[in-house]
Amino acid sequence: MLRVIQNLPDHVFGVRASGEVTADDLKNVLLPGLESLTDRYNEIYYLLLLETEVQNFTAGAWVQDLIAGLKHFTAWKKMAIVTDQTAVEKFTDAFSYISPGEAKGYEISELQEAIDWLSIKK
Structure with a gap:
C-alpha cells in the first residue's frame, strides 16, 4: 500500500510504502x-519511505513505476529513498550517476535528514 506523507515542504512529494x-497504488x-x-x-523532489521489502511490489507496480519515471524524466531533481534495506540504499546512491537528478539512500533512522536534504532546492 502507498500512502501520501503529510507535512512535507510544498515542493516535496512523499509516499510511505508498506x-x-x-x-493501482501507483x-x-x-x-x-x-x-x-x-x-x-515543473520539477520533482520525491521521498519514498520504504517500510516493506521490494519483493512486495507487484510486477504491475514496477511497470507503473517505470512509466512514471520515464514520463517525468527531465523533471527529477532530487529523490530520497529511506529504507533499512542496505541493497536498496546502495542502489539508490548508484542510480544518481545515471539519472538526471540526484538520488540518495537513507536509513529509516535518517528520515529527517532525508527531508532536510529534499527541502533544499537545486
Missing part, C-alpha cells in the same frame, strides 16, 4: 502526486 504495493497515489508536483513546479 505491505504489498500494486499497480496509479491512484504516486502518479497523481507526481503530476500535481510537475504541474505546480
Whole structure:
C-alpha cells in the first residue's frame, strides 16, 4: 500500500510504502502526486519511505513505476529513498550517476535528514 506523507515542504512529494504495493497504488497515489508536483513546479523532489521489502511490489507496480519515471524524466531533481534495506540504499546512491537528478539512500533512522536534504532546492 502507498500512502501520501503529510507535512512535507510544498515542493516535496512523499509516499510511505508498506505491505504489498500494486499497480493501482501507483496509479491512484504516486502518479497523481507526481503530476500535481510537475504541474505546480515543473520539477520533482520525491521521498519514498520504504517500510516493506521490494519483493512486495507487484510486477504491475514496477511497470507503473517505470512509466512514471520515464514520463517525468527531465523533471527529477532530487529523490530520497529511506529504507533499512542496505541493497536498496546502495542502489539508490548508484542510480544518481545515471539519472538526471540526484538520488540518495537513507536509513529509516535518517528520515529527517532525508527531508532536510529534499527541502533544499537545486
